[in-house]
Amino acid sequence: MTTRLRHIAHLHLHAALSKAQYDDVIELMSGVTPHVQAIPPNAVQLDLTSALRYFDLSPYNVVQLTKLRLKALYNIDSSAGLANNRMLAAMAADAAAPGDTTWVPTGQVTDWLYPRPVTALPGIGRATAETLSRYGLHTIGQIIDMPPATLQRLFGAGPARLLAERARGHDPRPVIPLEPAAHLIADLVLERDCLDPAQHHRAVLGLAYQIGQRLRGESQITRRLTLTVRYADRSSTTRMRTLPEPTNHSPALAATALGLLTALGLQRARVRAFVIRADGLLPANSAYRQLSLDPSDARAHAVEAAADRARRRFGPEAVRPAALAD
Numbered sequence: 530m531t532t533r534l535r536h537i538a539h540l541h542l543h544a545a546l547s548k549a550q551y552d553d554v555i556e557l558m559s560g561v562t563p564h565v566q567a568i569p570p571n572a573v574q575l576d577l578t579s580a581l582r583y584f585d586l587s588p589y590n591v592v593q594l595t596k597l598r599l600k601a602l603y604n605i606d607s608s609a610g611l612a613n614n615r616m617l618a619a620m621a622a623d624a625a626a627p628g629d630t631t632w633v634p635t636g637q638v639t640d641w642l643y644p645r646p647v648t649a650l651p652g653i654g655r656a657t658a659e660t661l662s663r664y665g666l667h668t669i670g671q672i673i674d675m676p677p678a679t680l681q682r683l684f685g686a687g688p689a690r691l692l693a694e695r696a697r698g699h700d701p702r703p704v705i706p707l708e709p710a711a712h713l714i715a716d717l718v719l720e721r722d723c724l725d726p727a728q729h730h731r732a733v734l735g736l737a738y739q740i741g742q743r744l745r746g747e748s749q750i751t752r753r754l755t756l757t758v759r760y761a762d763r764s765s766t767t768r769m770r771t772l773p774e775p776t777n778h779s780p781a782l783a784a785t786a787l788g789l790l791t792a793l794g795l796q797r798a799r800v801r802a803f804v805i806r807a808d809g810l811l812p813a814n815s816a817y818r819q820l821s822l823d824p825s826d827a828r829a830h831a832v833e834a835a836a837d838r839a840r841r842r843f844g845p846e847a848v849r850p851a852a853l854a855d
Contacts (some may be wrong), residue, residue, distance in 0.1 A: 534635060536577040536588040536611065539618035543606040543627060546571060557602060561595050566704045574615055576704040617652055618698035638698040643670035650838065652693050669729040672696040687762060715739040716804040722761040723800050729790060736805040737786040741779030748852050752809030754782065756789040761799040768792060775811055778832060
């Protein structure tokens with residue numbers, strides 16, 4: 530059985546991107562290959578292996594096509610690296626001049642790595658580089674040529690093995706599309722200390738809806754919300770509640786968040802900031818919903834989906850709850 534040769538591209542985006550713009554770039558890259566991994570704040574990695582047959586182009590030309598789309602649709606310049614694994618592709622991109630593409634063919638990996646400085650390897654920090662330098666090891670080729678036992682005496686068995694593997698250009702990590710976050714946080718720091726319960730209510734409501742929009746945008750649901758209130762004297766109070774069922778439905782999240790706020794009984798507290806944290810994230814396709822004979826529940830979800838589509842098209846402020854309108 531033969532192992533299929535991988536073709537991984539690493540693109541550096543020469544632009545300061547907002548989250549919405551970065552999301553647009555990821556969506557554009559997904560039109561080239563479904564295997565796209567975000568490397569915030571301004572890079573992406575693509576596994577082009579399965580896309581080559583579809584485009585009937587060489588790996589290098591698929592990268593050039595991708596860069597052309599970025600420039601034509603979003604006016605974003607980029608430089609790229611192309612290799613058979615993620616580490617080499619990232620190193621090649623670092624070595625590429627702005628606007629260029631550096632391709633490291635599989636048969637030339639050792640020759641390409643050999644003269645490069647040890648600091649070009651990912652994970653080589655200052656302390657490791659200084660140790661290597663003390664022993665006269667300044668290039669990757671010198672690490673390749675060093676006996677494994679000598680490396681082990683310098684760094685220990687585990688780190689020495691990893692260093693040798695990297696020096697030889699080995700990296701088995703797959704490109705992982707849209708790695709989910711462990712949690713989501715929305716916070717609001719008020720312009721001045723606030724004693725008004727109505728403003729407290731409005732702030733928490735807005736944060737709950739913001740969390741809901743982000744969860745739906747990332748196709749995730751949450752099982753648990755935590756509300757933290759920070760006061761003028763720098764103290765804080767935190768309350769957590771598990772949701773009746775995992776969800777990304779903003780009204781359900783808002784009801785839970787406002788319930789936490791009410792339970793705090795702030796009354797005339799001088800509040801400086803609010804933070805809502807969503808934990809226990811799951812893929813949205815694993816969500817279950819309690820069956821309901823009330824047609825208003827289905828309508829509420831349909832309205833929410835339509836509002837999300839409007840926000841994607843016209844901006845985040847296009848549709849807001851009436852309670853949050855200015």
